[in-house]
Amino acid sequence: MGTEFATAERQMSNSSRVVEPSEPIPASSRRGFREFTYRLIDVFAERPFTGAPLAVFTDARGLDPVGMQIIARELNRPQTAFLFPEPSSEGAPRMRIFTPFGELPAGHYPSIGAAFAMALEQGAQTTPANRVVFQGEGGPVSVSTFARVMTVRQPAPILGAVYPDTDAALATLGLREDQRMAGVPFQAANGGASYLVMALRNRAALRAIRFRLDIWERTIRRFEGPRIAAFTLETDRAGSTAKLRVFAPDSGVEEEPASETVCGPLAAFLVRYGFLAAESPQMLLLEQGAEVGRPSFLHVAIERNADSVTSVRVGGQCVAVGEGKILAQVTLA
Numbered sequence: 001m002g003t004e005f006a007t008a009e010r011q012m013s014n015s016s017r018v019v020e021p022s023e024p025i026p027a028s029s030r031r032g033f034r035e036f037t038y039r040l041i042d043v044f045a046e047r048p049f050t051g052a053p054l055a056v057f058t059d060a061r062g063l064d065p066v067g068m069q070i071i072a073r074e075l076n077r078p079q080t081a082f083l084f085p086e087p088s089s090e091g092a093p094r095m096r097i098f099t100p101f102g103e104l105p106a107g108h109y110p111s112i113g114a115a116f117a118m119a120l121e122q123g124a125q126t127t128p129a130n131r132v133v134f135q136g137e138g139g140p141v142s143v144s145t146f147a148r149v150m151t152v153r154q155p156a157p158i159l160g161a162v163y164p165d166t167d168a169a170l171a172t173l174g175l176r177e178d179q180r181m182a183g184v185p186f187q188a189a190n191g192g193a194s195y196l197v198m199a200l201r202n203r204a205a206l207r208a209i210r211f212r213l214d215i216w217e218r219t220i221r222r223f224e225g226p227r228i229a230a231f232t233l234e235t236d237r238a239g240s241t242a243k244l245r246v247f248a249p250d251s252g253v254e255e256e257p258a259s260e261t262v263c264g265p266l267a268a269f270l271v272r273y274g275f276l277a278a279e280s281p282q283m284l285l286l287e288q289g290a291e292v293g294r295p296s297f298l299h300v301a302i303e304r305n306a307d308s309v310t311s312v313r314v315g316g317q318c319v320a321v322g323e324g325k326i327l328a329q330v331t332l333a
Contacts, residue, residue, distance in 0.1 A: 035325045041113040044258040044296040044316035051296045052109050052258035055080040056117035062330030072098035081110040092135035105138030108152045108260045115143040116318035149299050151315030157264035160188030160224050168219045174210035188225030191264025196225035202234045226250045229262045241284040257289035258296035264312040267302050280304045
């Protein structure tokens with residue numbers, strides 16, 4: 001990490017460079033610096049300091065990729081979105097998304113949080129008529145608002161292979177055979193990201209999970225669904241569809257507080273094994289994150305045929321929890 005950071009600092013010597021607040025700026029260089037403002041947004045949250053945390057720069061003009069990367073590392077949010085107000089050639093505002101460790105080609109929850117931050121900047125109300133399109137590195141992402149819930153479309157999910165060693169899968173979570181849902185296999189499902197979906201008996205089994213990274217490294221890491229989505233139909237809130245915990249050590253986060261990419265795969269699993277009504281369309285409410293201190297509520301709208309999901313929109317509410325400024329040297333390009 002130290003060598004990587006030092007290399008990045010050297011690369012920034014002629015481009016964007018973050019300045020510590022206490023570092024004096026030479027008068028000869030002052031004209032090259034600008035304050036960039038950001039907002040802290042919690043996505044899939046109904047109150048502050050829950051859901052998925054995000055930082056959004058609503059005007060990142062003048063920052064280059066090295067500068068954005070170092071700012072994302074400095075803020076240390078799971079993801080940071082940088083917006084560029086000028087429309088791109090595709091007619092949509094540009095957005096780039098960084099984790100503390102690298103750039104992502106696309107992101108659904110950052111798009112939701114960015115649309116919310118833009119509405120705050122413009123003093124706009126999020127109404128059912130609102131729709132924002134961002135042009136990301138991986139293509140356009142459309143965010144629509146229904147009442148207070150902001151949603152994005154996801155790829156239609158598909159089911160994959162059944163995991164052959166249920167004992168190993170249970171051991172990865174520190175669980176026993178009697179804590180799983182009897183008669184339901186553990187199976188891969190993909191909706192842009194691939195998960196091993198595991199059905200558990202109840203909330204007690206979900207709370208009892210003690211993730212074993214060492215066992216995961218030897219077993220599930222090499223499976224087509226390396227991330228684990230363990231769920232139960234016994235929920236904390238009346239009216240919710242399922243309660244889940246998601247473990248994604250391959251992405252650098254052992255347990256996620258809110259995982260929008262799991263919604264389609266879980267919906268496909270629920271449809272396949274008869275846990276949902278046959279009606280279409282229908283709304284699901286998923287609970288996640290309570291075990292890591294950040295309760296999240298993910299709203300999922302699906303359309304389905306007899307045994308598969310044909311359309312998925314995922315969203316939630318957003319809460320603004322803070323704002324700030326960071327000083328960086330702008331590029332001339």
